[in-house]
Amino acid sequence: ETGVTQSPTHLIKTRGQQVTLRCSSQSGHNTVSWYQQALGQGPQFIFQYYREEENGRGNFPPRFSGLQFPNYSSELNVNALELDDSALYLCASSLSIQGARGYTFGSGTRLTVV
């Protein structure tokens, strides 16, 4: 059973640029959630995808968007990057929307905006 895989592991971008982060969910999991974790803080919910549609969103602006594909993998896109977007971006997958058997997190993508 493979876990959650995220790519790339590290990324440096310039303010104003756009970035795409990728996530492959754990085998058999159909729901993917994205979180932003600033240094020294707990993860903050960005949004969740189920059946290729957004299903719940946290307090993040529209320049944060996502996609889920038929194989349940997912992308997080961030437009017009700001310095405050520098953080660890985590993807979590689960068997269902309600996380019936828990949420499995990937190791994250460390994004630095300069």
Added chain:
Amino acid sequence: GENVEQHPSTLSVQEGDSAVIKCTYSDSASNYFPWYKQELGKGPQLIIDIRSNVGEKKDQRIAVTLNKTAKHFSLHITETQPEDSAVYFCAASFGNQGGKLIFGQGTELSVKP
């Protein structure tokens, strides 16, 4: 609003002692309470969870208790080992909002040999 408070922010214990981390949540509709361990450079790893229809759950050296009335839940680690050193996060799931997890601020646990 939705909020999870976690205490303490740092905790230092001697190897073999017990460690307790406490969390409170704001939304009485919360029904799922996981605990995660995060090591440096890694994503959070689920170590134990509890649902609102259960008051206590134990898995070897780790236990979690839930008091729904007081909206408190706690993590108990017995016989701590140096490899237990990490940042621990509690979280509460708000089931009617797409299963989103609200995390506490984290507790940095240090187990001294």
